[in-house]
Each structure stands twice: as C-alpha cells, then as structure tokens.
Amino acid sequence: MLVNCPNCKKEVEWCETSEHRPFCSKTCQLIDLGEWADEQKSIPSGANKDQEMTDLPDIEDIEAMLSAQSEDFFKE
Secondary structure (H helix, E strand, O other): OEEEOOOOOOEEEOOOOOOOOOOOOHHHHHHHHHHHHOOOOOOOOHHHOOOOOOOOOOHHHHHHHHHOOOHHHHOO
16 A cells, blocks of 8 residues: 655555555654644644643653664664
C-alpha cells in the first residue's frame, strides 16, 4: 500500500521494511517531531482543549532523552 509522507507528501510504501513509515525519511520524521515539540501541532482534547497543560516535560528532560539516543538515531 502507498501512503503520502505527512511532511513532504512523497509517496511511501507502507510495509514492515519501511523504517520511517509513515514518513519517507528520518529528516521528515524529525521535522514532524519538532513541530509537535514547538506546539505547532496538537490534538484537540474536547472540553479541556483550552486548558493549559501542566504535565509537559522540561526541556532538560527532553535533552536528556535525546542525548541517550545512539548516533544512528539522528542519521538518515
């Protein structure tokens, strides 16, 4: 089955060997992650959608999680 990459809209085969599915590459995957982190994207949560979230991780926690990743995590 072919799907469009959510970021660049390039066609991607949806199968077990597609390492970054539904994205076409690690780059598109990280761009999407950055948009979520910058709160450019969000999921509406019904009655609480206007309420500010207080359980967000600190930037230090995010940096610690990223630094724990292997070098290959950030490569295409």
